[in-house]
Amino acid sequence: MAMLMMNQNNLTTTSQVKTSQVTYQNETSTSKAVKVVQDAVVSVINYQKNSAGSSLASLFGGIEATDERLDDESDLQVYGEGSGVIYKKDGKYAYLVTNNHVINGAEKIEILLADGTKVAGKLIGSDTYSDLAVVRISSEKVKNVAEFADSSALTVGETAIAIGSPLGSEYANSVTQGIVSSLSRTVTSTDENGQTISTNAIQTDAAINPGNSGGALVNIQGQVIGINSSKIATSRLNANLSVEGMGFAIPSNDVVEIIKQLEDNGSVNRPALGISMVNLNQLSTTAISQLKIPNEVTSGIVVAAVQTDMPSNGKLEKYDVITEIDGQEVNDTSDLQSLLYKHKIGDDMTISFYRGTKKMTETIKLTKSTQDLSRQ
Known part of the structure; x- marks a missing residue:
């Protein structure tokens, strides 16, 4: 790019803006960790019926809902989006874990793979109490699966990297970095039946936003140490007080135990005191x-x-x-x-x-x- 400049004699001279030709190795331990697991992190899209009715059948009275030209899913629209982690490839199928609240109520599930390919997902099992769900997809386009770390070996202060789709698939495979802020935090929520649920969680200051739910929290080796599930955005005592850097993930050891039961039985049958x-x-x-x-x-x-x-x-x-x-x-x-x-x-x-x-x-x-x- 040429630039015109005035010298002391008011003569116009031309100088060139130079671009450095120096090359260097721009790879860090974080980027290496991300590369290990990134292809196994996906976006999960939850479709539900549109109560307002925007299908062809509702817009044009001359076309009945039973018309063969209409798809059974014509009334479905995107209800919510989250993230997921592919952890197993078995023959023609692959399996991913996400949060139960990401797929809750879904009448259709679509999975957006890291390469931009969309595939159909089938819910295999879900569990409200752990907030986990397992979805099965075709393994044809799956290039990589994640490896779980031993979450009992985590130490406070070690690197934690969150990968997912904050605010939905438009920002799929976003990466944020922080540390493990604390272990064995109790996160309390209420399920759809009004039951109080208290779960054990890893606390991290890696940025977690809506859409990150179900995504991976990984260590510096690129192993999954937790499944991102929630964050605290405001103070419990003061709703006007905003909170930053308080995200939570379900520890990988808990995840492994639950997803096995969900694969085998579709649910987790637990005892209750009442x-x-x-x-x-x-x-x-x-x-x-x-x-x-x-x-x-x-x-x-x-x-x-x-x-x-x-x-x-x-x-x-x-x-x-x-x-x-x-x-x-x-x-x-x-x-x-x-x-x-x-x-x-x-x-x-x-x-x-x-x-x-x-x-x-x-x-x-x-x-x-x-x-x-x-x-x-």
């Missing part, structure tokens, strides 16, 4: 004093309600404070669910709790499953 609960440390000092428990009891689970015809009925009562399960300390709802879900239907489970100042122990037979909760 109680509503709240963390003791979330109560005010006034509320805690009304429980009349010993002063040294500072953590545990407060029973808010007991459902009839469930295993806890007749064993636990409202305002009991659970402190141990099978001899192991219970500090919060995540601890309780983790210990409970290690059991199978039909097992006996020992619960220690305070009823006022009195410490009690009960053995409860786990005869009901989480599926029974929705029927209460």
Whole structure:
């Protein structure tokens, strides 16, 4: 590019803007890690019926819905988008994991591969409590599958790289980098049946946005350490206070355990106690004093309600404070669910709790499953 310049004698001279011809190795440990797994990260598109009705059948009265020219899916529109991770290729099929909330209610699922190819997805199984789902696709276009790391070996401060589709497939395969901020965080949410769900999560400051859900959180080796699931955008105490750098991912060890059950059975059958609960440390000092428990009891689970015809009925009562399960300390709802879900239907489970100042122990037979909760 030529530029005109005036010299001291007011003479116009021409100079050239130079572009450096120096080449260098522009590869980092992060870019190497991304290269390992990037082709296994996909966009997941959830289609549902358009309630407003924008199909040909609704726009033109002369064409009936039964017309052979109309596709059965003509009323479907994009309801939401998220991310997914292909973890297995088996013959003519490949399998990917995503979040349950990404595909919840989907009447059609499409997968956008890293190379831009779209393929049909079939839901194999989903689980509300872990917020995980498995989708099957054709393996024909699948070039790479991800490898899971051992999340129990993670250390706070190590590199964490998030890969996914923030704000949807328009920004597919976006990469952000941060660190593992904390381990074993309890993330509480509510499912479609109104049940409180507490999950164990990795906290990271790698930027996670809507659409990243179901995508990969990877280590510096390009191994998946977690499946991105949520973020905190505002303070629980002050909705006007925005929060940055607080994203959460489901640990890879939990993911591996759940997806195997989803592949085999389509669901995860877990035992249920049949109680509503709240963390003791979330109560005010006034509320805690009304429980009349010993002063040294500072953590545990407060029973808010007991459902009839469930295993806890007749064993636990409202305002009991659970402190141990099978001899192991219970500090919060995540601890309780983790210990409970290690059991199978039909097992006996020992619960220690305070009823006022009195410490009690009960053995409860786990005869009901989480599926029974929705029927209460």
